[in-house]
Amino acid sequence: MAIALFGCGVPFPVEEDVTLLPPPPPDATVGPPGPALTPQAPDAFILSPLDGTVVAPGVSLLLRGVLSDDDDALDSLTARWELDDGEVIEVITPTADGLVETSFTIPPEGLEGLRLVAVDPGGLSKSVSVSLVANSPPGAIEAAIFPESPSANDDLLVVVEEPAEDPDRDATGIANVFQWYVDGELAGIEGALVDASLTRAGEVWSVTVRAYDGFALGPQVEAEVNIGLAGPTVFVSAPLGADGDLTCAVSEAGSLEQATEASWYWTIGDGAEVKTTKELQSDAVSHCDWVSCRVELSLGDDLVSSEPSSLLLPYGADCEAESPCFEKLCAEGGGCSAVAIEEACEDGDACTVGDTCVEGACISGEALACEAADNAAATCVDGECELVCEPGWLDCDEDYESGCELESPEEGPCPE
Incomplete structure (x- = not known):
């Protein structure tokens, strides 16, 4: 039967009837999804050591791997660690998580690689290998002791002027090993610094230095200094x-x-x-x-x-004796001050008063006035007024105001 569809007035022809057929029956030879029918060997992965790990004789190496298998239970598998020449290190049954772990010491002749072999109960196996790199010792360093000419007051410090080169690692993987000696005897100091309190004048201190890469020491270098006197x-x-x-x-x-x-x-x-x-x-x-x-x-x-x-030295009597008319200070460069002052002074004469400094000199003042008394004249002696009795008179009561009160025709002592 032919059908014509019309849209917008334009006929659209349709082919003959298409009969929809039912889908073909399922293939009886195809099974449901699931494990492969062909057994597969288990997989093995090495977690440690990594490929390219640097090793050296005598070093204990952690061997850690993991097995997996889609066909068999993990605890039914067998793991075998082997050297690169096939020598068996150890046969291990993996844990429930598939982990296989042991340790191995690198032999004296070294080791270039190893492998992990996984074997299932049917004997199917698969292996994975890692290559190992034999360690190369670090090269020599250049070192010196600072200061070059120390005294007993100076700390001693080793300065690495040129670090060691190492083909297996950069400088961050290198340590320096120090050993100090004093007069040829081991000093028991292994750091880069020696405190000054440990040294004495006349001693000879030396240090050996070697680079260490964690496996081997590099060539030894030595530096030496003589300890000089330290000034007090x-x-x-x-x-x-x-x-x-x-x-x-x-x-x-x-x-x-x-x-x-x-x-x-x-x-x-x-x-x-x-x-x-x-x-x-x-x-x-x-x-x-x-x-x-x-x-x-x-x-x-x-x-x-x-x-x-x-x-x-502080100001004192020496400057006073030189002149009392200068500052009572020491000059900045030493010696008595040369700065004149204008103030009262003592000219050394006790019978003058009002002595004054003028341009660095002590100028005497007026003479001390002494009033005369009865039958006596007065004069100054050592800053004190004393009576000088007139002839025929004596001062026996030693009272200045009463003057010379005793008349005596003869000079002599006062009567008792």
């Missing part, structure tokens, strides 16, 4: 100023005890330095003197000096 720290001690003896006191001894000789030097003002003793006598200095001292140590050919220590 001194200061001028003058608790009484110029009125007492001075001492070149020691605050830090340095190598004072190790030195074979200690020489003490003093300088006073602009004078020449003088070699003397640790103490300086007071008669060698004056108030407002700048004084400095130092000590020099020797040990064999080694010679070292402390830094000089200076002190300005």
